[in-house]
Amino acid sequence: MNKIVSKKDFSELVVQLEVEAPLIARARKAGHFVIVKLDKLGERIPLTISAADTEKGTITLVVQRVGLTSNKLCNMQVGDEIQDLVGPLGKATHIEHFGTVVCAGGGVGVAPLLPIVQAMKQAGNRVISVLAARSKNLIILEDEIRKWSDEVIIMTDDGSYGEKGLVTAGVESIIQREKVDCCVTIGPAIMMKFVSLLTAKYNVPTVASLNTIMVDGTGMCGGCRVSVGGQTKFVCVDGPEFDAHQVDWDGMMRRMGSYKAYEKEEMKKLG
Amino acid sequence: MTREEKIAAARSQAWREALRKSMKAKDRTDLPRVRMNELDAEYRSHNREEVNQGLTAEQAVQEARRCLDCANPTCMTGCPVEISIPSFVKNIERGEFLEAAKVLKETSSLPAVCGRVCPQEKQCESQCFYVQKLGKPAVAIGYLERFAADYERESGQTILPEQAPKNGIKVAVVGSGPAGLSFAGDMAKYGYDVTVFEALHEIGGVLKYGIPEFRLPNAIVDCEIDNLRRMGVSFEKDIIIGKTLSLDDLKAQGFQGIFVASGAGLPNFMNIPGENLINIMSSNEYLTRVNLMDAANPESDTPVPFGKRVAVIGGGNTAMDSVRTARRLGAERAMIVYRRSEEEMPARLEEVKHAKEEGVEFMTLHNPVEYLGDEQGRVCQMRLQKMELGEPDASGRRRPVPIEGAIETVDVDIVIVSVGVSPNPLIPNSIPDLEISRKGTIVVDDNMRSSLPIIFAGGDIVRGGATVILAMGDGRRAAAAMHEQLKK
Numbered sequence: 001m002n003k004i005v006s007k008k009d010f011s012e013l014v015v016q017l018e019v020e021a022p023l024i025a026r027a028r029k030a031g032h033f034v035i036v037k038l039d040k041l042g043e044r045i046p047l048t049i050s051a052a053d054t055e056k057g058t059i060t061l062v063v064q065r066v067g068l069t070s071n072k073l074c075n076m077q078v079g080d081e082i083q084d085l086v087g088p089l090g091k092a093t094h095i096e097h098f099g100t101v102v103c104a105g106g107g108v109g110v111a112p113l114l115p116i117v118q119a120m121k122q123a124g125n126r127v128i129s130v131l132a133a134r135s136k137n138l139i140i141l142e143d144e145i146r147k148w149s150d151e152v153i154i155m156t157d158d159g160s161y162g163e164k165g166l167v168t169a170g171v172e173s174i175i176q177r178e179k180v181d182c183c184v185t186i187g188p189a190i191m192m193k194f195v196s197l198l199t200a201k202y203n204v205p206t207v208a209s210l211n212t213i214m215v216d217g218t219g220m221c222g223g224c225r226v227s228v229g230g231q232t233k234f235v236c237v238d239g240p241e242f243d244a245h246q247v248d249w250d251g252m253m254r255r256m257g258s259y260k261a262y263e264k265e266e267m268k269k270l271g
Numbered sequence: 272m273t274r275e276e277k278i279a280a281a282r283s284q285a286w287r288e289a290l291r292k293s294m295k296a297k298d299r300t301d302l303p304r305v306r307m308n309e310l311d312a313e314y315r316s317h318n319r320e321e322v323n324q325g326l327t328a329e330q331a332v333q334e335a336r337r338c339l340d341c342a343n344p345t346c347m348t349g350c351p352v353e354i355s356i357p358s359f360v361k362n363i364e365r366g367e368f369l370e371a372a373k374v375l376k377e378t379s380s381l382p383a384v385c386g387r388v389c390p391q392e393k394q395c396e397s398q399c400f401y402v403q404k405l406g407k408p409a410v411a412i413g414y415l416e417r418f419a420a421d422y423e424r425e426s427g428q429t430i431l432p433e434q435a436p437k438n439g440i441k442v443a444v445v446g447s448g449p450a451g452l453s454f455a456g457d458m459a460k461y462g463y464d465v466t467v468f469e470a471l472h473e474i475g476g477v478l479k480y481g482i483p484e485f486r487l488p489n490a491i492v493d494c495e496i497d498n499l500r501r502m503g504v505s506f507e508k509d510i511i512i513g514k515t516l517s518l519d520d521l522k523a524q525g526f527q528g529i530f531v532a533s534g535a536g537l538p539n540f541m542n543i544p545g546e547n548l549i550n551i552m553s554s555n556e557y558l559t560r561v562n563l564m565d566a567a568n569p570e571s572d573t574p575v576p577f578g579k580r581v582a583v584i585g586g587g588n589t590a591m592d593s594v595r596t597a598r599r600l601g602a603e604r605a606m607i608v609y610r611r612s613e614e615e616m617p618a619r620l621e622e623v624k625h626a627k628e629e630g631v632e633f634m635t636l637h638n639p640v641e642y643l644g645d646e647q648g649r650v651c652q653m654r655l656q657k658m659e660l661g662e663p664d665a666s667g668r669r670r671p672v673p674i675e676g677a678i679e680t681v682d683v684d685i686v687i688v689s690v691g692v693s694p695n696p697l698i699p700n701s702i703p704d705l706e707i708s709r710k711g712t713i714v715v716d717d718n719m720r721s722s723l724p725i726i727f728a729g730g731d732i733v734r735g736g737a738t739v740i741l742a743m744g745d746g747r748r749a750a751a752a753m754h755e756q757l758k759k
Contacts, residue, residue, distance in 0.1 A: 221556035254648035262574035
């Protein structure tokens, strides 16, 4: 069950895993996520699905080393089994023919962005993707994104690849040059916040995919709650995608830090 | 045979008649009600051991003698699954404990669970002759139920209920909580091929993630689940119906009936300022972390905050479970904050009593209006509005009314919000033709049948938040009705 069939290191921090999960592979759509629990005393964490192969019956997860569980998962090898894997969860991305769509991904957020880029292209949109990372070695899935994009803009903080600058500079250059009908952004919360502030300035409708703390992932615990347009929403069942301009980003980022102190302690278990 | 005829036939067995004559009614009614053996309050408030220790065989027999074996056993009308109460109680009196357990299992798939968590004082015991006619404490039916179920389990001689020959018809159950397990047990008895699908990584639903170890040990739940397995019920965890598998997938796999018992998912919040601060969480989250994820165990990877001052908002059983859990996790001040008075509290009397013995503070007639945070966004204070009781409201309870200007500020490290739950939206959202109420519950008829003939539903997804035994009663009714439908 849930056997890892292939593994690829994108960088020291980011690993791509292809996992046997035939039912999830068949049922998932762009935007869906899964919950994994690695072993008996493991925690449950959400991970967005970046691809699926229905013939092989596998899904692909891209994992960044952040806390204890993501590190443990990145350390797993081909042939190892993930004890519990459940999904697909959340609402699928709303895909339609908008016109021109900008897909802005930062760091490991490019992985869950990939199926959305693909679906947006297949729905007839002109898709311009902006991929951003600290430096060249952290840009992931560039070829796959290119395959489904009309244009790709690469942004790196240190200028080691593409343009030097933040993701927002890339997005703004597009908006200033042509009409953008929709923007989708996935990445670190702080990045999505600034993309959201930028597109709000230009009145470009924007969707962001949130990756909050979850326990069950099925609407039961409320740990993932976030204020959207002044109302409390649950990321696991109401999201994970929301109107970025309505999200209380500061409140969300604060809640994401709930267990920072514990995480440090927990990391000692890695030895 | 009608229900009355069955009761009369059981009651007229020679041994029952002899037992009734063996002791004068007056001598029976003079016996005092047994007291549950409990762990010392100070000792137990620092560990997770089960508080109630059960009755000894002598205590159980003595208590069973109190039962008058009424010709018209009103207690049974108070039981949602209609356990043959006098039959099992009289078997205890004559020392046939295994036989008593067998009687329980005729109608209840989870007697060891019900004996622990049912609100008997509001159900069977409230209808007992002692309460109704004598003005005395009821026969301790719940304690006796637990005794018989525990005796059987510990004896290692568990007998499975009789099962009809396999009929080869496949039925699916969505959710492995009390409603689902009760349904699964009954359908297995009728001879069906039953598969239970569970979204979480553990079987048992609220019995595992919600009710704490000190009230219902997981080992007891696992034992009851194993009995269902031995009856041929299969369990599939980590599968979400409506997500992993659709209704059409189930039909394609040959399932001819589906019982949805997916429970009450979404925790309610009060939508007051500061409620999204760090260390404010729902009771569902707190209990799930501690019970299901074992977060208080340092070996567990799941974190849970430990606070010195913990406030639990609400007055139900889940609130009591949460506050007593907080106390066990080291809270020096564990507080219940409830907007009405103690009299209106929905929690079981026993839970309130236990909580008080364990040092829980009760701030009744207080209602939070705002939470204040420190510079890191963690809750540090709550502002409470003092209330008084006004006229009765729609629930028949006196309505709490704010006392103008009476605001109190209390220091807290953790706030657990336990003000009810709303139905889980996953199933209603994934089956478009299913009739759903305004509240989000699945609409069913008296036989628990939904607007789609293949789907029955029960438990909290229908009721929106109730008890284990009501959920089990639903499961039983749905099983009987689905059996009627499928055998045609």
